Amino acid sequence: MKKKRFSIINNLLGYFLITNSILFIVLLFTLANHFKINWSLIFLSIIIFSVILVLLNSYIFVILSTYLNLPKKFDYIKNNIASEKYKDVDTFQKDVAILLVDTFNAPGANIIGAVFHLSNSNKLTINTESNVSNNIIASKTVHTFKTKIKNDSLFIPVIFEGKNLGYITLFFSSVCMPYTKIMLLDFVEDYLDDQLMILTMLLKNNANN
Numbered sequence: 661m662k663k664k665r666f667s668i669i670n671n672l673l674g675y676f677l678i679t680n681s682i683l684f685i686v687l688l689f690t691l692a693n694h695f696k697i698n699w700s701l702i703f704l705s706i707i708i709f710s711v712i713l714v715l716l717n718s719y720i721f722v723i724l725s726t727y728l729n730l731p732k733k734f735d736y737i738k739n740n741i742a743s744e745k746y747k748d749v750d751t752f753q754k755d756v757a758i759l760l761v762d763t764f765n766a767p768g769a770n771i772i773g774a775v776f777h778l779s780n781s782n783k784l785t786i787n788t789e790s791n792v793s794n795n796i797i798a799s800k801t802v803h804t805f806k807t808k809i810k811n812d813s814l815f816i817p818v819i820f821e822g823k824n825l826g827y828i829t830l831f832f833s834s835v836c837m838p839y840t841k842i843m844l845l846d847f848v849e850d851y852l853d854d855q856l857m858i859l860t861m862l863l864k865n866n867a868n869n
Contacts, residue, residue, distance in 0.1 A: 723766060723769065723839065726763060726764060726766060726769065726843070727843050729763065730759075730763055730843070730847055731851065733759055733763060734756075734759065734847075734851050737752065737755050737756060737759065737855070738851075738855055740752075740755070741855055741858060741859050741862070744862060744866070746859055746863075747863075748780075748781070748863065749778055749779065749780045749781035749856070749859060749860065749863070750781045750782055750784070752778075752781075752856070752859055753776045753778045753781050753784055754776075754784055754786075756776070756828075756852065757774045757776050757784060757786050757828070758786070760774060760828075760830060760844075760847075761773070761774055761786060761787065764830075764840065764844075767834070768834075768835055768836070768837035768839075768840060769832075769836070769837060769839075769840040769843075770832055770833040770834065771830050771831065771832055771833075772787055772788070772831055772832065772833045773785075773786055773787035773788030773790070773830075773831040774786045774787070774788065774828065774829065774830050774831065775788065775790070775791065775792055775828070775829040775831075776826070776827075776828050776829075777826050777827055777828075778818060778825060778826035778827075778828075778856060779824070779825045779826045779856070779860060780860060780863070781826070787831075788831050790807045790808065790813065790831055792815060792827070792829045796815050797815075797827060800817045800819065800824060800827075801817065802814075802815065802816055802817070802841075802845065803815040804836060804841065807831060811831065811832055811833065811834055811835075812831075812832045812834070812835050812836040813829060813830065813831045813832065813836075814829065814830045814832070814836050814840075814841060814844060815827060815828075815829045816828050816829070816830075816844065816845065816848050818848060818852060818853050818856060819853065820853040820854060820856070820857045823857075825853060825856050825857065825860075826856075828848070828852075830844065
């Protein structure tokens with residue numbers, strides 16, 4: 661499945677690269693004939709455009725790979741929950757925090773630190789001295805804010821069907837691009853919140869038995 665996903669990505673990016681290159685060259689030749697532009701400038705423009713397009717293509721590949729690999733990597737944590745290997749929420753939240761810090765390392769999506777405080781656990785801080793204000797925590801809404809060193813941070817409350825399950829805060833090396841925010845919100849809503857709820861229920865049932 662993994663090879664198939666990457667094959668699809670490569671095909672899409674290859675199509676994007678080839679199509680845009682052809683359109684650019686056709687447009688450039690049309691303008692050159694119309695405005696009588698020097699042919700050496702045309703070839704120089706083609707070379708520069710090709711370099712930019714290859715770099716852009718590589719960057720898109722990295723971002724899509726991050727998005728597609730995240731559920732695959734999280735599957736290890738889901739398996740630990742299903743096999744009841746987690747004896748507390750603290751270990752679970754540490755694994756999730758390390759997963760996000762290790763996975764997101766591209767420009768505009770480079771997570772360098774995190775603060776986690778999920779229900780029934782102690783607050784966890786990884787690679788940061790920054791903190792989250794009580795006003796942001798109390799708001800229980802998604803926030804993007806600046807740290808003292810002017811880097812972006814993203815606060816995400818973890819809420820499952822109206823029940824507050826804590827929050828996560830992620831600190832970036834520079835900016836948090838909009839697509840990064842979308843990926844992380846999807847991860848919390850589609851994977852993290854329900855698995856945390858399941859883990860909490862399993863631990864509660866085990867404690868009562």
